[in-house]
Amino acid sequence: xxxxxxxxxxxxxxxxxxxRELTKSFTGAGATVHALRGIDLDVPRGGMTMLVxxxxxxxxxxxxxxxxxxxPDGGECLVLGxxxxxxHGQRLLDFRGRSIGFIFQQFHLxxxxxxxxxxxxxxxxxGTPTPHARAAxxxxxxxxxxxxxxxxxPGVLSGGEQQRVAIARALVHSPALVVCDExxxxxxxxxxxxxxxxxxxxxxxRQATIIIVTHDDRILPFADRIARMxxxxxxGIDTEATAGGQR
Amino acid sequence: xxxxxxxxxxxxxxxxxxxxxxxxVGMVLGLTFAALVMTQQPSIFIGLMTRTYxxxxxxxxxxxxxxxxxxxxxxxxxxxxxxxxxxxxxxAGVAWAVPLYKGIINAKLPDGQTKSIILTGxxxxxxxxxxxxLIEGRLADLRRADAIIIDREAAENRLRxxxxxxxERSLAIGDEIEINDNRATVVGIGVSTRDFILVPKAFTTYxxxxxxxxxxxxxLTYVLAKGRDGEHPGALARRIExxxxxxxxxxxxxxxxxxxxxxxxxxxxxxFGVSVLLGFLVGAAVAGQSFFNFVRxxxxxxxxxKAMGLRGGVLVRMVLLQALIVGGIGYGIGVGxxxxxxxxxxxxxxxxxxxxxxxxxxxxxVLVIVLLSALLAIRAVLRMDPAVVFRG
Ligand SMILES: Nc1ncnc2c1ncn2[C@@H]1O[C@H](COP(=O)(O)OP(=O)(O)O)[C@@H](O)[C@H]1O
Ligand SMILES: [Mg+2]
Numbered sequence: 001x002x003x004x005x006x007x008x009x010x011x012x013x014x015x016x017x018x019x020r021e022l023t024k025s026f027t028g029a030g031a032t033v034h035a036l037r038g039i040d041l042d043v044p045r046g047g048m049t050m051l052v053x054x055x056x057x058x059x060x061x062x063x064x065x066x067x068x069x070x071x072p073d074g075g076e077c078l079v080l081g082x083x084x085x086x087x088h089g090q091r092l093l094d095f096r097g098r099s100i101g102f103i104f105q106q107f108h109l110x111x112x113x114x115x116x117x118x119x120x121x122x123x124x125x126x127g128t129p130t131p132h133a134r135a136a137x138x139x140x141x142x143x144x145x146x147x148x149x150x151x152x153x154p155g156v157l158s159g160g161e162q163q164r165v166a167i168a169r170a171l172v173h174s175p176a177l178v179v180c181d182e183x184x185x186x187x188x189x190x191x192x193x194x195x196x197x198x199x200x201x202x203x204x205x206r207q208a209t210i211i212i213v214t215h216d217d218r219i220l221p222f223a224d225r226i227a228r229m230x231x232x233x234x235x236g237i238d239t240e241a242t243a244g245g246q247r
Numbered sequence: 248x249x250x251x252x253x254x255x256x257x258x259x260x261x262x263x264x265x266x267x268x269x270x271x272v273g274m275v276l277g278l279t280f281a282a283l284v285m286t287q288q289p290s291i292f293i294g295l296m297t298r299t300y301x302x303x304x305x306x307x308x309x310x311x312x313x314x315x316x317x318x319x320x321x322x323x324x325x326x327x328x329x330x331x332x333x334x335x336x337x338x339a340g341v342a343w344a345v346p347l348y349k350g351i352i353n354a355k356l357p358d359g360q361t362k363s364i365i366l367t368g369x370x371x372x373x374x375x376x377x378x379x380x381l382i383e384g385r386l387a388d389l390r391r392a393d394a395i396i397i398d399r400e401a402a403e404n405r406l407r408x409x410x411x412x413x414x415e416r417s418l419a420i421g422d423e424i425e426i427n428d429n430r431a432t433v434v435g436i437g438v439s440t441r442d443f444i445l446v447p448k449a450f451t452t453y454x455x456x457x458x459x460x461x462x463x464x465x466x467l468t469y470v471l472a473k474g475r476d477g478e479h480p481g482a483l484a485r486r487i488e489x490x491x492x493x494x495x496x497x498x499x500x501x502x503x504x505x506x507x508x509x510x511x512x513x514x515x516x517x518x519f520g521v522s523v524l525l526g527f528l529v530g531a532a533v534a535g536q537s538f539f540n541f542v543r544x545x546x547x548x549x550x551x552x553k554a555m556g557l558r559g560g561v562l563v564r565m566v567l568l569q570a571l572i573v574g575g576i577g578y579g580i581g582v583g584x585x586x587x588x589x590x591x592x593x594x595x596x597x598x599x600x601x602x603x604x605x606x607x608x609x610x611x612x613v614l615v616i617v618l619l620s621a622l623l624a625i626r627a628v629l630r631m632d633p634a635v636v637f638r639g
Contacts, residue, residue: 060637060638064634064637067554069554069632069634069637070632070634093556093558094556095556096555096556097555097556098556100555102551102555104636108547108548110262110263110551111266112265112266112267113262113263113266117259120255121552121555122556125552125557126556130254130255153266181637
């Protein structure tokens with residue numbers, strides 16, 4: 001951590017994520033679902049945190065709040081030193097655009113854009129001039145091992161390859177926090193392992209903090225820490241020693 | 248977004264649009280159909296309607312048409328008194344005035360068939376008011392004994408007859424027919440602008456037309472007048488009206504009067520209006536539906552862009568651009584097809600006329616369709632919760 005540039009050092013004093021008493025419920029068709037029933041969670045800077053728990057326990061809801069795309073009903077959510085409830089409109093968009101990377105179970109690449117165009121999007125949203133964006137995208141596409149596929153459409157790639165493109169897109173603008181919802185659930189075992197190895201590499205290379213929601217036990221060994229959820233609450237944290245993170 | 252990346256965002260929007268070939272084709276087809284119906288049907292309608300006053304346009308030399316006050320359209324043929332010609336000539340500012348006879352009259356073809364024809368009688372001295380062009384014979388041949396000129400369209404179609412050897416033939420120079428029991432010899436074949444009522448046309452001199460006509464209809468129908476140099480036709484017409492008590496109209500006014508008559512006294516505008524409206528609605532439904540579906544199927548991508556920090560305003564711009572491009576292409580193809588249709592229909596019985604105002608009308612129509620569907624799509628995009636990116 002001391003190797004980080006000074007500008008980021010102040011930032012890094014705070015944890016990547018700090019949630020207190022976070023609540024969120026959904027009302028639909030008469031019934032109210034309490035998805036988050038008071039979440040207390042600290043995610044330190046750097047490393048890979050996995051969020052596990054039974055289906056419907058609120059994992060997706062929690063990372064949606066942390067990523068700034070879902071507003072909680074109550075509680076605090078400090079992300080990268082910023083209390084999210086103080087951000088609105090353009091400032092919230094700017095925060096997401098600069099600081100958060102997204103990886104989805106279904107990849108969500110734009111099917112009519114080439115691999116390289118898909119990867120430039122976060123840079124373009126942040127106002128990077130197109131030539132620079134393309135150069136940076138080409139570089140990271142090579143890093144995920146798809147250097148020769150930049151001009152192809154996502155549809156011709158395998159699921160594992162598409163997820164690698166998605167990783168490139170999530171990391172191309174060097175966000176401080178990357179959120180992933182079930183990144184390996186749509187993939188076979190081998191591709192899943194490869195994706196996790198790639199993510200691990202980026203964690204150490206770019207000092208990013210990665211939060212991964214998963215119910216895929218086979219990827220748990222990649223975690224630095226594991227937060228266990230049940231019924232809208234954090235019920236336990238396993239740290240590196242118990243989780244057995246691979247470096 | 249004001250920096251250069253605006254262009255790349257537009258490019259992304261267009262690639263989304265063109266990349267979804269199936270839906271793109273559906274949208275363009277719907278809009279093409281709407282634009283086609285909105286131009287093709289009205290073009291035929293306008294073409295037909297301009298034919299109602301073809302007989303006026305065929306005499307461009309006349310500034311003013313003088314007629315009975317009760318005349319509502321050019322074929323109505325109400326008689327004037329013979330003295331009216333002199334009265335018109337007496338009005339200040341009139342350079343010349345000539346008589347014109349028009350009447351529907353019976354003709355007997357060489358094989359004995361009887362047909363109704365419109366006989367136009369031209370001033371004996373000047374022969375003003377004849378067909379704009381002749382393909383056989385000369386206008387001056389009307390001065391020969393019993394001479395008439397037949398309109399080509401009539402000669403070749405409605406006045407065909409069975410010849411001595413049993414063969415069907417067109418009426419031709421040298422043929423003799425009977426007009427109201429008077430012998431008439433064809434000396435020329437003229438080409439008039441196609442008109443709306445489609446009664447065969449024949450031309451002769453004024454005095455011979457009076458001879459041919461039945462006794463109760465041996466009367467002047469129109470006086471054609473020309474103003475002196477610098478004389479404003481409208482002013483001249485008003486002066487003639489004031490002085491003679493007759494109806495005097497400039498060519499343009501008379502055309503409008505005739506047009507108005509057919510517009511208000513026939514169901515034609517309503518029929519065309521209904522078919523245009525139906526076409527518009529069908530095209531709007533198809534195009535609007537497929538555009539909305541296109542956006543809806545891309546909603547998750549818009550949501551991802553939103554989650555990644557793209558402003559709502561930029562999303563709106565993307566959807567608008569997509570709508571306008573699709574609209575422009577559909578409009579272009581639709582109007583192009585109409586123009587092509589018009590080219591093929593040139594010189595046929597089908598009337599066709601596509602004025603610029605009609606292009607503007609169709610443009611507005613297509614714009615309304617794409618903007619309405621874009622509006623619905625934009626509403627969906629803006630209402631969409633970015634949190635959907637993590638759900639199915
Ligand atoms: N938009 C929503 N509307 C209604 N209920 C929702 C919505 N999102 C999530 N829920 C409900 O909240 C609970 C937690 O959902 P989620 O966070 O997706 O769980 P997990 O990701 O752990 O499977 C579930 O019962 C789910 O049905
Ligand atoms: Mg989930």
